[in-house]
Amino acid sequence: MKALVCEAYGPIDTLVVKDIPSPVPGPKQLLIKVKAAAVNFPDALMVQGLYQVKPPLPFTPGAEISGIVEAVGAEVMHYKAGDRIIAMVGQGGFAEECIAEAAKAMPLPAGMDFETGAALVLTYCTSLHGLKDCGHLKAGETLVVLGAAGGVGISAIEIGKAMGARVIAAASSDDKLDLCKKVGADATVNYSTENLKDRINELTGGKGADVVYDPVGGPYTEPALRSLAWRGRLLVIGFAAGEIPKIPLNLALLKERSIVGVYWGDSTKHDPAGHLANLHQLHEWFAAGAIRPVVSEHFPLAAAKEAIAKIANRQVKGKIVVLPTAKAN
Ligand SMILES: NC(=O)c1ccc[n+]([C@@H]2O[C@H](COP(=O)([O-])OP(=O)(O)OC[C@H]3O[C@@H](n4cnc5c(N)ncnc54)[C@H](OP(=O)(O)O)[C@@H]3O)[C@@H](O)[C@H]2O)c1
Missing domain, CATH: 3.40.50.720 (NAD(P)-binding Rossmann-like Domain)
Known part of the structure; x- marks a missing residue:
């Protein structure tokens, strides 16, 4: 599968799109076909080695995604292949497939498209x-x-x-x-x-x-x-x-x-119940039309590094998303 890869911490321009092996989910994990991955400011910091989290190299950036479950680990009870989900993955999102902890995934709410789902959490x-x-x-x-x-x-x-x-x-x-x-x-x-x-x-x-x-x-x-x-x-x-x-x-x-x-x-680790209550509140506001993420642009995976550069250069309004499997839609 194709993924954006950071081989060494440094300028955003040194990121490359290449073929890497599909990841294999562990017992509590999901394998996701990524439909949309939001670009966030920390992505730009992380690939330059300027963020508080420094993943071992090489790694694929991309912290929040939406997509379709392709396979589930042996201990996963609440998801199955074909489910449409949102997940916080920390890294790995700018790729055709990525791994999510089942505990950090949630169903894509009814009436929400993949781009909005990736841009919400x-x-x-x-x-x-x-x-x-x-x-x-x-x-x-x-x-x-x-x-x-x-x-x-x-x-x-x-x-x-x-x-x-x-x-x-x-x-x-x-x-x-x-x-x-x-x-x-x-x-x-x-x-x-x-x-x-x-x-x-x-x-x-x-x-x-x-x-x-x-x-x-x-x-x-x-x-x-x-x-x-x-x-x-x-x-x-x-x-x-x-x-x-x-x-x-x-x-x-x-x-x-x-x-x-x-x-x-x-804060989600210190107060998981508070986090769940907040998610519930956001779903209610979304259903009532009170909140609506603004997705101003999308990029194919081949242009993911341009998207990250854009956020680093103060040029983004609202959110921008990468669509890694757009051709397969
Ligand atoms: N504490 C947390 O839990 C948490 C969670 C998520 C994000 N964050 C942090 O929140 C910050 C914003 O994240 P974001 O995703 O909203 O980013 P963003 O979409 O790029 O927005 C940041 C805004 O900062 C302003 N800005 C001023 N000087 C800038 C510069 N030199 N380069 C880039 N932007 C500049 C820009 O607005 P103007 O051009 O209008 O000034 C820009 O729209 C980041 O530092 C991120 O790490 C923190």
Whole structure:
């Protein structure tokens, strides 16, 4: 089968598509024919050796997929060949076939296509966990989302609205902000042309925001933290800008602000029941039309490295997906 392979940590351009043996599922695993694999920012970091998880080489990137079960391990009870599923696989997704732990798979919900299924779990679970479990966002509060047109950003806008917050989307271009408005943002800040803190203050009548969702870091975190109201919460999601900001702690003391880390992947191990409840909530919102992942582009497997480069180069709106077996559809 064909797969995108990282043979050495380094530039994204050094990834290659090649034939490798089909993987064989272990007793608790599924062999999946991959129909869609979402591209996420950590894929770009992982192949460069810049992510907290460093798989042994060579490896195939691609953390979240949807597809059709081809074979199941001897101890798997709840799936059979032909089932349509979504799975978090961590790596291996940019390939015609991949292995999923049965425990990390779920049926593709009725009415959901493969592309949407692949694009749902990582970003929406991160945002729901961040906003609800870590940020304690309440209805009527004001939420500011940085990098709002990106993968986790769009999901934070939609979930913020579903939780009853007023959502201010912040991004680097008017084009990106147009998409944010389309998915429900109440107000916008273009932080390439406007002063982030001043604009948030203006939009909140001088009170400041209650929660900031920050997947970007770099030069945006400190002004966003300074824009928080009394007892506001800054959610540390990631550092897509590349720089991990160093924050003067007096900004937390003043106004009793909290700086809260969010690590969705590990949170599912510490609180599996909470994770299941969140998945259930997402399915309900999807069925009600309250959340709808924006898949802006698809790529064949041969162009998977261009897709990863695109996310690293700040050029993606919403989510992009690779369709490894598109010709066989
Ligand atoms: N903590 C967790 O559990 C968790 C889970 C999932 C993802 N994450 C992290 O969240 C971050 C965002 O992930 P994502 O999948 O949403 O990525 P994404 O779709 O690429 O969105 C990131 C956004 O960051 C902004 N950005 C600013 N400077 C950038 C730069 N130099 N290069 C690239 N983007 C830049 C871009 O928006 P503008 O152009 O509008 O500024 C971009 O849309 C990543 O750091 C990822 O590792 C964390």
